[in-house]
Amino acid sequence: MPLVNNPTSVPVTVDEKKCIADKGCRVCVDVCPLDVLRINDLTNKAYMKYDECWYCMPCEADCPTDAVTVNIPYLLR
Amino acid sequence: MDEINEGLSEVECDILVIGGGTAGPMAAYKARKKNPDAKVILLEKANVKRSGAISMGMDGLNNAVIPGHSTPEQYTKEITIANDGICDQAAVYKYAQNCYSIIEELDKFGIRFQKDENGEFDVKKVHHIGTYVLPMPNGDTVKKALYRQLRRARVLISNRFMATRLLTGKTGRIAGAISVNTRTGEFLVIKAKAVIMCTGAAGRLGLPTSGYLFGTYENPTNSGEGYTMAYHAGAKLANLECFQINPLIKDYNGPACAYVAGPLGGYTANANNERFIECDYWSGQMMQEFHNELVSGKGPVFLKLNHLHKDTADHIEEILHTVERPSRGLFHEGRNTKYSDKMIEMHISEIGFCSGHSASGVFVDDNALTTIPGLYAAGDMASVPHNYMLGAFTNGAIAGEHAVDYINDLDFDDFDQEEIVREKERVLAPTKREDGIPPNQIEFKIRRLVNDYLQPPKVTKKYELCQDRLAEIREDMEQNMVVRDSHELMRATETSSILDCADMAAFASLYRKESRWGLYHNRIDYPERDDDNWKCHVLLSKKDGNMVCEKRDIQPYIIPIAEEEKDMYDKQRVAVEA
Ligand SMILES: Cc1cc2nc3c(=O)[nH]c(=O)nc-3n(C[C@H](O)[C@H](O)[C@H](O)COP(=O)(O)OP(=O)(O)OC[C@H]3O[C@@H](n4cnc5c(N)ncnc54)[C@H](O)[C@@H]3O)c2cc1C
Ligand code: SF4
Ligand code: SF4
Numbered sequence: 001m002p003l004v005n006n007p008t009s010v011p012v013t014v015d016e017k018k019c020i021a022d023k024g025c026r027v028c029v030d031v032c033p034l035d036v037l038r039i040n041d042l043t044n045k046a047y048m049k050y051d052e053c054w055y056c057m058p059c060e061a062d063c064p065t066d067a068v069t070v071n072i073p074y075l076l077r
Numbered sequence: 078m079d080e081i082n083e084g085l086s087e088v089e090c091d092i093l094v095i096g097g098g099t100a101g102p103m104a105a106y107k108a109r110k111k112n113p114d115a116k117v118i119l120l121e122k123a124n125v126k127r128s129g130a131i132s133m134g135m136d137g138l139n140n141a142v143i144p145g146h147s148t149p150e151q152y153t154k155e156i157t158i159a160n161d162g163i164c165d166q167a168a169v170y171k172y173a174q175n176c177y178s179i180i181e182e183l184d185k186f187g188i189r190f191q192k193d194e195n196g197e198f199d200v201k202k203v204h205h206i207g208t209y210v211l212p213m214p215n216g217d218t219v220k221k222a223l224y225r226q227l228r229r230a231r232v233l234i235s236n237r238f239m240a241t242r243l244l245t246g247k248t249g250r251i252a253g254a255i256s257v258n259t260r261t262g263e264f265l266v267i268k269a270k271a272v273i274m275c276t277g278a279a280g281r282l283g284l285p286t287s288g289y290l291f292g293t294y295e296n297p298t299n300s301g302e303g304y305t306m307a308y309h310a311g312a313k314l315a316n317l318e319c320f321q322i323n324p325l326i327k328d329y330n331g332p333a334c335a336y337v338a339g340p341l342g343g344y345t346a347n348a349n350n351e352r353f354i355e356c357d358y359w360s361g362q363m364m365q366e367f368h369n370e371l372v373s374g375k376g377p378v379f380l381k382l383n384h385l386h387k388d389t390a391d392h393i394e395e396i397l398h399t400v401e402r403p404s405r406g407l408f409h410e411g412r413n414t415k416y417s418d419k420m421i422e423m424h425i426s427e428i429g430f431c432s433g434h435s436a437s438g439v440f441v442d443d444n445a446l447t448t449i450p451g452l453y454a455a456g457d458m459a460s461v462p463h464n465y466m467l468g469a470f471t472n473g474a475i476a477g478e479h480a481v482d483y484i485n486d487l488d489f490d491d492f493d494q495e496e497i498v499r500e501k502e503r504v505l506a507p508t509k510r511e512d513g514i515p516p517n518q519i520e521f522k523i524r525r526l527v528n529d530y531l532q533p534p535k536v537t538k539k540y541e542l543c544q545d546r547l548a549e550i551r552e553d554m555e556q557n558m559v560v561r562d563s564h565e566l567m568r569a570t571e572t573s574s575i576l577d578c579a580d581m582a583a584f585a586s587l588y589r590k591e592s593r594w595g596l597y598h599n600r601i602d603y604p605e606r607d608d609d610n611w612k613c614h615v616l617l618s619k620k621d622g623n624m625v626c627e628k629r630d631i632q633p634y635i636i637p638i639a640e641e642e643k644d645m646y647d648k649q650r651v652a653v654e655a
Contacts, residue, residue: 031124053291057133073289075288075292
């Protein structure tokens with residue numbers, strides 16, 4: 001049985017203008033307990049790769065440039 | 078990142094601590110303090126800086142036994158009663174005697190606790206009998222403060238390694254653990270003379286009513302490996318049928334009321350604005366009344382603060398929205414709910430295992446030792462009832478210090494190398510398939526069935542049906558689960574823990590043929606509490622590959638409970654005025 005990808009609106013967004021992952025920052029990726037953030041290979045900016053979020057906020061609180069915004073996942077909102 | 082690399086390496090240490098949330102850091106720190114020569118590894122699935130239940134901080138200590146406010150004897154009595162008598166008091170009493178020194182130590186770490194105008198700890202009454210709740214105005218600093226101490230004590234930290242199985246040695250002692258890197262799929266085998274498990278609750282057992290797999294009460298990183306690793310290693314697990322079920326803000330699924338709002342005048346109310354429970358301290362009996370109200374036609378149930386002075390309501394809101402679950406404010410903003418003007422809808426959480434809030438855990442004695450020599454457990458996953466955050470710290474400390482003595486003059490126990498080969502094969506099996514069912518679908522189905530069939534009130538026939546369905550899912554999981562990267566591999570391995578926990582929840586519940594702990598073990602077919610036959614622990618374990626249960630006597634009480642005291646937690650409903 002083949003797999004398909006279902007679209008899902010992710011709760012965490014990153015302001016690419018503020019994110020300094022291209023300068024080596026990995027803070028949000030490092031701290032997330034669910035390990036759902038990654039750096040995009042093309043843009044060199046952080047993004048949410050997996051929709052598995054506890055809306056707990058270390059990513060937002062620890063980002064040095066305030067680039068991360070945590071929203072409540074749509075199903076709970 | 079996330080490609081699967083099948084490497085394997087091996088390291089050795091004296092003491093391995095698994096889980097770097099609350100109990101784990103304290104265990105590792107205390108072990109190093111007591112013996113600075115001991116090699117201590119702290120293994121963590123996430124990152125110790127921000128992992129576990131207290132990742133962002135905590136609003137307060139729920140169970141602080143502070144001289145002048147309460148006594149260890151009184152606390153031990155209260156927890157025995159709250160847990161319907163099923164309590165080996167030695168561990169609770171030891172906790173109660175030691176927790177004050179841990180508070181002092183945490184205070185020195187820079188985690189400040191609320192003091193009154195005289196400089197005394199400002200303890201609040203929330204429980205039925207005693208006064209134990211101590212607010213933490215800068216509770217958001219807990220993790221940072223702990224991390225500093227871990228660095229100072231030079232604990233070796235291995236982040237992003239998920240333990241999957243324990244290794245037991247040829248003489249029956251613990252010999253180490255097998256773990257897998259969640260970002261590379263590489264295996265790390267850690268040989269150890271003692272292992273302290275601190276992997277938290279089994280928080281991903283039931284499905285939140287929102288349907289969002291990760292919208293759980295517990296930090297969803299805690300998917301129950303501690304319980305399953307102990308089980309497969311042959312350790313005994315206690316009273317798993319005493320589920321954790323909490324009263325929460327509906328949909329948001331975070332804690333609402335009792336410990337923060339209660340002392341300031343907030344309470345749980347029904348749709349008619351009426352208070353219906355006497356005591357908002359979370360217990361199975363309280364949850365039973367909550368459930369009764371929900372189904373009575375007077376529900377739903379609310380957190381009520383809108384009768385308070387606006388400043389008080391705003392103050393509570395401020396605490397609740399900043400420390401422990403700081404996204405709560407965002408949630409209410411989205412719903413347009415202000416605590417000062419509207420009651421906040423609450424609901425019953427999904428089920429889980431947890432002794433931090435309830436009493437379901439790996440069976441331990443008053444040294445935090447499990448039934449396997451050299452294997453310890455502390456925090457939410459160990460069987461000391463209602464032990465919350467301060468219990469995790471205190472019992473973690475007890476485990477760390479005891480383990481240092483235990484390993485003295487001890488060598489590594491030899492284990493069968495085949496165990497590693499078998500475990501590697503088990504974990505990697507989903508990576509060897511071209512297609513099949515992804516772990517998220519299998520997990521969803523297990524947890525949906527847990528809600529359908531295992532959520533109390535418990536009905537025998539439904540439990541039996543659930544066992545059949547879970548067996549079918551096990552076949553799917555073992556034959557057809559497929560993963561594409563190391564992140565999914567972590568989820569797949571978690572799925573197998575969740576399924577094991579669901580099996581254990583069903584099996585232990587069917588064994589105890591009575592009702593006890595209010596809603597936690599409300600069995601429709603055996604509605605009465607039966608002290609003659611069931612005032613005992615139920616221990617679950619694996620024998621010859623099969624799940625079995627046995628009764629275990631409760632240790633004679635150290636603090637006697639008088640006949641008229643023993644049912645105090647049963648009288649939760651507010652008396653109707655004539
Ligand atoms: C939302 C919430 C609010 C709470 N509020 C309060 C409060 O106000 N006051 C209070 O006293 N108590 C409170 N509690 C309870 C208290 O936080 C817990 O009892 C306590 O923190 C549990 O500590 P622990 O070490 O057992 O688990 P945790 O702190 O959760 O740590 C478990 C750790 O194990 C790691 N782990 C899990 N599986 C593996 C694996 N396979 N391999 C490696 N590592 C693994 C996890 O990543 C995590 O870091 C609250 C709990 C929650 C969830
Ligand atoms: S922490 Fe902030 S700056 Fe750093 S990678 Fe993440 S989003 Fe970018
Ligand atoms: S809110 Fe928590 S779980 Fe979600 S991305 Fe941020 S750190 Fe990770």
